[in-house]
Amino acid sequence: MSQPSIGFIGAGKIVDILLGALGPTLRGRSLNIWNRTPARAQAMAKLHGLKVCESIAELAESSDWLFIAVKPHAVAKVMAEACLHVRESSLIVSMSAGISIASIQSHFTVAPRVMRIMPNLPLSVGMGMTALCPSPETPEADTKALLELFSAVGKARLIEERLFDTVTALSGSxxxxxxxxxxxxxxxxxxxxxxxxxxxxxxxxxxxxxxxxxxxxxxxxxxxxxxxxxxxxxxxxxxxxxxxxxxxxxxxxxxxxxxxxxxxxxx
Ligand SMILES: NC(=O)c1ccc[n+]([C@@H]2O[C@H](COP(=O)([O-])OP(=O)(O)OC[C@H]3O[C@@H](n4cnc5c(N)ncnc54)[C@H](OP(=O)(O)O)[C@@H]3O)[C@@H](O)[C@H]2O)c1
Structure with missing residues (x-):
């Protein structure tokens, strides 16, 4: 599969850590970002070489993998807008603590591809522990590519979604x-x-x-x-x-x- 373009909704600590750690692995890919506070997105874009999008719509339309990296209470708000623009072939990668795949999919009439992930801070030193859970709609190739991506900065494992609150506590916190x-x-x-x-x-x-x-x-x-x-x-x-x-x-x-x-x- 060709290298998927990546978009980030949110420009907080975890995106900064991810981009810092995965920088060499992501070189050459199309990387875009949108953030509620544009100055934060601009600072991150400058640091990590991303393009800042003007709107969630622009970001969603240009992303093969759309990472949701806002605070859990803000997920419904950003998804209400993103759901109108996510392409059918795109994958939503949600890393917000506590937010289920079903809750992401509830914004759509046809269930989109969703990968729930829980990365952690030690990936910044190549010793991360990342849990991943694909929705049934997610192609194997995307699951394999994301497992490989997070394995470049530590360990990455597929985990049943029922255990996500547990790994959020164990490896996330x-x-x-x-x-x-x-x-x-x-x-x-x-x-x-x-x-x-x-x-x-x-x-x-x-x-x-x-x-x-x-x-x-x-x-x-x-x-x-x-x-x-x-x-x-x-x-x-x-x-x-x-x-x-x-x-x-x-x-x-x-x-x-x-x-x-x-x-x-x-x-
Ligand atoms: N930090 C970790 O180690 C870690 C690990 C795994 C998963 N996560 C998850 O990653 C997500 C982000 O965490 P973080 O540590 O990066 O937090 P953070 O540094 O506090 O960043 C929070 C992000 O959420 C955005 N946001 C907050 N309220 C919003 C709203 N009402 N509308 C739109 N955007 C809003 C912020 O935008 P502004 O810049 O405009 O405030 C910012 O981009 C969380 O869901 C967390 O559970 C974090």
Whole structure:
């Protein structure tokens, strides 16, 4: 298939991250953008080499892949306009948290091709985790091409739509939870006399290394924990403290709360 032209509705953080990461892969393609606040679209166009469209209509008419990247509450508003101009052969790629394929398709009389995706911030360093779910109308070739595109900046997997609120919480919101954990570990080290810059480096490298072992060795996290936690040692003392304060339940609750919020956004 020839390289699809790409249009973005929205010029927020995630589009900036995507374009920054995928820049080399997207070179040579027709890239267009529209944003409610034109200055933001213009700044992004200058940075990443896109053309700014004057209207959603102009953008939709010129896009083989139309990315929806506005806040969830704004999706219905932009789709009400886009639905009049999306070509039958075009694919709508929605990345707005909580917005279902059915809700995108409800703006049309004939169901359009829709790919729901959930990328995440680490794709900016080539370590993204992107979930994708095609509507039944989506051609295999588009699904394959999008999987390849997001695999260039990390991992990309097809996920059933019923799990999208879960991946939104796990991999979409997850980086923020990991940042909080790393900051807290570093704070503990600062409390014990380490300088802050060194503490962030040690904490971040430790979390990245631990994640790498799980992905590469394919071992159960509990088995790996047991290797580090020697009898009456320092690690076991720390684990005891975390368990007394219900660390696991707190983290499970955070994922559950984020998934619940994602479900609410589509209500
Ligand atoms: N950030 C992430 O890591 C991430 C990851 C995966 C998915 N997402 C999803 O991507 C979407 C954008 O997130 P973001 O982080 O890029 O947010 P952001 O930086 O706050 O950008 C929000 C975008 O939505 C537009 N918008 C807001 N209200 C609007 C309205 N009433 N009408 C038209 N446009 C409106 C904004 O336009 P203005 O410039 O005019 O305000 C801007 O383009 C969200 O749905 C989010 O769930 C984000």
């Amino acid at each position: 997850g980086p923020a939870f990991a940042f909080l954990f790393i900051e807290s570990m570093a704070d503990g080290a600062v409390l014990n006399g380490m300088d802050r810059a060194a503490a962030y480096e040690f904490a971040a490298q430790t979390v990245m290394g631990a994640a790498r072992i799980i992905l590469d060795a394919g071992k159960h996290p509990g088995e790996l924990k047991d290797i580090v936690a020697s009898p009456a040692g320092t690690t076991m003392a720390g684990i005891h403290s975390l368990e007394r304060k219900a660390f696991r339940a707190i983290v499970m609750d955070a994922i559950d709360a984020a998934a619940r919020r994602s479900r609410e956004l589509n209500a």
